[in-house]
Amino acid sequence: MTRPILSVVVPVYNEEAGLPALFARLYPALDALAIPYEVIFVNDGSRDRSAALLKDQFVARPDVTRVVLFNANYGQHLAVIAGFERVRGQRIVTLDADLQNPPEEIGKLLAAMDEGADYVGGVRSVREDSWWRRTASRLMNRLRENLTKIKMTDQGCMLRAYSRSIVDAVAASREVSTFIPALAYTYANHPTEVDVAHAERAAGESKYSLYKLVRLNFDLVTGFSVVPLQLFSMFGMIVSAAALVTYLIVIIERLIISGWREGFATLWDRDILAFFLIGMLLFGLGLIGEYVGRIYQQVRGRPRYTIAATLERDADTHVKVASRV
Ligand code: UDP
Ligand code: MG
Numbered sequence: 001m002t003r004p005i006l007s008v009v010v011p012v013y014n015e016e017a018g019l020p021a022l023f024a025r026l027y028p029a030l031d032a033l034a035i036p037y038e039v040i041f042v043n044d045g046s047r048d049r050s051a052a053l054l055k056d057q058f059v060a061r062p063d064v065t066r067v068v069l070f071n072a073n074y075g076q077h078l079a080v081i082a083g084f085e086r087v088r089g090q091r092i093v094t095l096d097a098d099l100q101n102p103p104e105e106i107g108k109l110l111a112a113m114d115e116g117a118d119y120v121g122g123v124r125s126v127r128e129d130s131w132w133r134r135t136a137s138r139l140m141n142r143l144r145e146n147l148t149k150i151k152m153t154d155q156g157c158m159l160r161a162y163s164r165s166i167v168d169a170v171a172a173s174r175e176v177s178t179f180i181p182a183l184a185y186t187y188a189n190h191p192t193e194v195d196v197a198h199a200e201r202a203a204g205e206s207k208y209s210l211y212k213l214v215r216l217n218f219d220l221v222t223g224f225s226v227v228p229l230q231l232f233s234m235f236g237m238i239v240s241a242a243a244l245v246t247y248l249i250v251i252i253e254r255l256i257i258s259g260w261r262e263g264f265a266t267l268w269d270r271d272i273l274a275f276f277l278i279g280m281l282l283f284g285l286g287l288i289g290e291y292v293g294r295i296y297q298q299v300r301g302r303p304r305y306t307i308a309a310t311l312e313r314d315a316d317t318h319v320k321v322a323s324r325v
Helices: 019-033 048-062 077-085 104-112 132-148 164-172 181-186 208-225 227-256 260-300
Strands: 006-012 037-043 065-070 091-094 119-124 159-163 191-196 307-313 319-323
Touching: 006 019, 006 077, 006 104, 019 048, 019 104, 037 048, 037 077, 048 065, 048 307, 065 132, 077 091, 077 164, 077 181, 091 104, 091 164, 104 119, 104 159, 104 191, 119 181, 132 208, 159 164, 159 181, 159 260, 164 181, 181 208, 208 260, 227 260
Parallel strands: 006 037, 006 091, 037 065, 119 191
Antiparallel strands: 065 307, 091 159, 119 159, 307 319
16 A cells, blocks of 8 residues: 555444445545545444445455444544544545535645645535524534634534644544544644535434534533633622622611511512522532533543454555454
8 A cells, every 4th residue: 555645534323325425426536636545434333234335345445445443332523533543644634424525625625735734624615404503503603712712614514634743633632522623723733724515415314413412512612611610600709799789788678677578578589599599509510510520531541432343454465354353
């Protein structure tokens, strides 16, 4: 295998319906670039026939295909990291397996790198997703823009190119829950963006449920910002101060005005205050839990994933099927 210049990393989770179409478009697009390349597919614990299809593809194009099979589903971002840890090229492109990112656009990203960028983010000029996904993305993009120092127009677009040094840094980061476009951005010297096309999913359904999307955005916000934690403590301080003032007023009122009003007013205020503070405490507890949960995961230092098998060609051109299972 000639040493690849370009490594393409594709996470795959239950994509059997779309993989044949992906192979049929990705390889010609890469061949057309006329540079040595490799494609690393990471099967993220698919329960359908994706692994078998990837194996067939490896057999068909062993010179440029490498396959990593996870034993279980660890999520798109860890799948991409597994690819990052194995890349041999100097430029790395990530791509979704569902053909929402047209492989023909890879050339555009590489052209931006020729001009000196070490991080090229794709921006989906026209986005082919449901209305609620587009609206939620817009809101999350704005929130991230305000909470972190990361400047990205379209954080959800995974069609991106990275220099090898960035990818090595991402792979060396021992975080458990992460968001690769943001993490890579923090390592970039010359980030830039280019407009890329976007298509509807070729086949199958989105692998992100509402729950998974919410989790991912928690990873993004808590992974790159402590503002939520700070906001909470600010809010807590303001509320405590307001509570103190309220009680002062109630006590003064008590001293000045006597009779039934006194008891009634005190009770009523205390109830409101108690409910408010309990709500606050619960909210704060939940938020602190987000951070503590991550610290807990981090300090355990478990391997972030374990691999069931890898399919790749040996350095000395022999086809090899390595397996530990
Ligand atoms: N994916 C993955 N593991 C997961 C979820 C998704 O490897 O747990 C892959 C999926 O196969 C696809 C990419 O990540 O290649 C993006 O997923 P999807 O297209 O479902 O997300 P959406 O486009 O709806 O944001
Ligand atoms: Mg998709």
